Amino acid sequence: MKATVCRRGEFEVVDLPMPEPGRRQVLLKVLRAGICGSDLHARIHCDEVAALTGEVGYDHFMRSDERVVMGHEFVGEVVSYGPGCRRRWKAGTRVVSLPIRRDGDEVQMTGLSARAAGAFAEYVLVEEDVTMPVPDRLDTDLAALTEPLSVGRHAVARSGIGRGDVAVVVGCGPIGLAVILMLKAQGVKTVVASDLSPARRALAGSCGADVVVDPARSELADRIPERAMHFRRGPELLDFALDAMHKLRTVPGLPWWRLMGLGERLGQVPKGPVVFECVGLPGMLDRLGAEMPYRSRIVVVGVCMEPDTVRPALLSNKEIDLRFVFAYDPDEFRDTLHLMADGRIDARPLLTGTVGLDGVDAAFAALGDPETHAKILIDPASEAVTP
Template sequence: MRAVACRDGQLEVVDLPTPTPGRGQVLIRVTRAGICGSDLHARTHCDESAAVADEVGYDAFMRSSESVVMGHEFTGDVVSYGPDCRRRWAPGTPVVSVPMIKHGDDAHLTGLSARAPGAYADLLLVSEDLTMPVPDGLSADLAALTEPMAVAHHAVRRGEVGKRDVAVVIGCGPIGLAVILMLKAAGVRSVVAADLSAGRRDLARRCGADVVVDPTTDSPWEATTQKRRYVTQASGLFDTAFAAMHELQRIPGVPWAKVMRVAERVGATPQGPVVFECVGVPGIIEDIVSHAPFRSRVVVVGVCMQPDTFRPAMTINKEIELRFVFAYDPGEFHDTLHMIADGKVDPGPLITATIGLGGVVAAFDALSSAEHHAKVLIDPTSDVVDL
């Protein structure tokens, strides 16, 4: 079979043997695969990622010295089964799968390990237990976006964004756009998006962002005040508290603690937006905590591959809450697939090009500084090589 392998940062179309499904595994024929920002990072920074993965207990993350077939966003058709499978779907059934596969007792990350070749290929092995049929009528293009949309679904859930909250998305690459889509699907009424690229700002609008700003000329934090008034100084907390207590203490027998809880419930105490950091470069977290309103919650979705710093004193004084998110669970993956199939979220605007395996090298080069592209899909049967 044909595949695209990465070694020492170089991508090359190669011929590989047809995979043989092992115990509990399913062989599928890839119909679409997505190029992820994680793949772009892994091409050039896999050794750093492998060192971190090793520290947290996974020692098989891809290394630059290994030849690895990447691709963890995909859909395909069932071809055959290995031993001890339940054979739940007939050959030809379109499926998606959580990109993890077991070899014996060891689980590996599909497309990010030499032990689990990915979807930049004609054929792919998946775990039957983590595989799900694509609902009738859902196109391969949209089914292939289940994985990145599940990442965004998890981030939004971890952000605990209320429908009346203001959400601010910093960075409108593929994951930022996916977060915007999932915020709107969750019913969040006010979404502010910021990106340096005019093309990506246009995509943010298509994905449903209510306010879109160029951070070189406009502040996303000022834009939040168009939707809701925030107290941005610590002194504002005390002013609000004293005002609330002054009024409510007129009621006989009401303790101060109860006064403050009532003030919180009615929104009389300061509360900032929920901010999604979707850039992943050094300095972004510091910029956000320095300029975000008092008591903002920051959800870090972007993966920064270099060491970074921010000022804890600033974060403490403004009571900024930081949450870091990673991937999703199988339930979120399943729910995302059906949200797409049911039309609750439409990731179609993310797709900006479809290429064949021969176009992967050019696509990686273009996506490293993309102005107009978001999600590039691979169709292994296509001869298209140019974006």
């Protein structure tokens, strides 16, 4: 089969042996594969990432001197089964799969390890137990977005946001856009999106953002609805507390020293927005901690690969919540697939180009310009070399 191999940051189309499905594995013909932001980073900085993943217990992340078939976002059709499979779907059925599979007694990351070739190829292996059929009503190109959109689904679920809360999405690349889509699917009424790129701001609006901010022209905090921007400074909170105590202590039958806590439990004390940091650059967390008001929640979705600095005393004084998220759960992966199939989210604005295996290098280069592309798909049957 033909596959695009990465080694030392360079791509080459080569002929590889046809994969043989092992126990409980399924061989798929790749229909579409997406290029992820983590692919862009791994191409150049895989050795640094491998060192980090080794610290959390995964020792087989791709290295620069290895030949790796990347691609962990994909949709394919069933070709054949290995031993021990239930053979749930007939040949030709379109499916998506979580990008993990067994290699002996270990689990590998498909497309990010030399031990588990990914979907920048004509064929790819998946585990039957984490594979699911694509509903007939869902377009193949959209089905290929199941994996990256699941990251947004997980971030929103872990954020604990309510429909009446104000959401702020900082960074409108593919993951930020996925977060916007999932916030609106969950019924969040007010979503504020911020990005320096005009093209990405336009995409944010297409994905449902209610307020779109150019941070180069206006302060983000000034564009967030006032109901979520109380107590930007400490004296404002103290003034509110004293005024509330003065009014509430006159309520008969209630101990005045407990009234503030009661008001908070009843939702009478304003709270800050839920902020989704989707940039992943040093300095963003401290900046948001300084800009956002008392008791904001910052959900860290962007993956910063460099050391960063925050001022804990600042975050403590404002009681800022920091919540880090990563990837998704299998049920969120399935939910995302069916949210698209049921028409509850429309991810088509993210699709901005398609190339064949010979166009992978050009696609990676094009994705470096936020004004040109959001998500480029690879179609192994296509001969296109420019997206």
